[in-house]
Amino acid sequence: xxxxxxxxxxxxxxxxxxxxxxxxxxxxxxxxxxxxxxxxxxxxxxxxxxxxxxxxxxxxxxxxxx
Numbered sequence: 001x002x003x004x005x006x007x008x009x010x011x012x013x014x015x016x017x018x019x020x021x022x023x024x025x026x027x028x029x030x031x032x033x034x035x036x037x038x039x040x041x042x043x044x045x046x047x048x049x050x051x052x053x054x055x056x057x058x059x060x061x062x063x064x065x066x
Contacts, residue, residue, distance in 0.1 A: 004029040007043050007052040009036060015051045 006022070008015040008031055022029050034041045038048050044064045045052060053065040 001058070003054075003056045005032055005054045005056075006030070007032050007034050007050055007054075009034060009050050012050055018051045018053070 004022075004027065006015065006018060006029055008019075010033060019029075019031070034043065034050065041048055043050070043052050044054050054062060055065070056062045
């Protein structure tokens with residue numbers, strides 16, 4: 001099963017734009033909220049900035065977009 005996950009900080013205008021774009025096109029996605037504290041923030045890329053998106057497909061693997 002394919003899965004698209006958006007990693008987000010609450011209140012981020014960049015995350016809002018990303019989620020609005022996905023919703024306007026009917027793209028199903030999940031949202032994973034991350035910590036405001038950069039020391040506790042865990043993102044797939046190891047970075048600290050959001051939004052970050054992962055796409056997982058059991059047949060094709062996993063991709064990370066920054």
